[in-house]
Amino acid sequence: MNRFLSLAVAASMGLSAAPALAEPPPKETSLPAKAPAEAPTSTPTYAPPPGYVPWAAWGPGAYAPPPPPPPTERYSGGMMATGVVFVSAGSIALLAGLGVYQTQSSCVLIDLPPGAPTPDSCPGDSHHFVGSIVMIAGGIGTALGIPLLIAGARRVPVGGEPVTSYAPTLLVGPRSAALRFTF
Numbered sequence: 294m295n296r297f298l299s300l301a302v303a304a305s306m307g308l309s310a311a312p313a314l315a316e317p318p319p320k321e322t323s324l325p326a327k328a329p330a331e332a333p334t335s336t337p338t339y340a341p342p343p344g345y346v347p348w349a350a351w352g353p354g355a356y357a358p359p360p361p362p363p364p365t366e367r368y369s370g371g372m373m374a375t376g377v378v379f380v381s382a383g384s385i386a387l388l389a390g391l392g393v394y395q396t397q398s399s400c401v402l403i404d405l406p407p408g409a410p411t412p413d414s415c416p417g418d419s420h421h422f423v424g425s426i427v428m429i430a431g432g433i434g435t436a437l438g439i440p441l442l443i444a445g446a447r448r449v450p451v452g453g454e455p456v457t458s459y460a461p462t463l464l465v466g467p468r469s470a471a472l473r474f475t476f
Contacts, residue, residue, distance in 0.1 A: 365448040372445025379438025386431030394424025 367373060405411070464471040 364451045368447040369445045376438045376442025379434045383431045383434025390427030
């Protein structure tokens with residue numbers, strides 16, 4: 294692996310430092326002078342495209358910048374911070390649980406009869422159970438933190454509630470029913 298890495302680095306340095314072996318540009322040759330173009334005797338006039346305002350009608354306010362957007366704020370800084378903490382801690386717990394689950398047991402069995410196969414796990418060894426519990430708790434923490442982070446970071450007008458609500462709508466038809474969620 295180390296040899297491959299050093300070869301890859303050397304190859305990339307060698308290929309990036311190689312000069313371009315292009316041919317030199319051809320020498321300029323003098324081109325014969327072109328005849329002057331004849332000026333048109335009359336210029337055709339065309340109607341402007343639909344919706345076009347001629348430049349004379351633009352006036353001083355034609356390029357006014359758009360009004361600034363209304364001021365906004367986060368929906369909830371506490372929800373956003375809680376989501377960040379849950380996602381961070383949940384991800385760390387998920388990786389730690391995976392590490393605990395994958396560790397080999399270090400027990401030594403001294404009372405095995407000669408020629409008996411070595412067991413896969415030690416009697417009373419609970420590292421698989423503990424690792425599974427920590428991974429599940431980390432996954433739940435991450436799964437709870439992501440919606441908290443997204444909902445708390447949402448922008449709403451200052452001093453107001455968000456325009457859309459997250460309440461589901463029940464739609465009932467003659468032979469059907471549906472539940473619609475609007476975001």
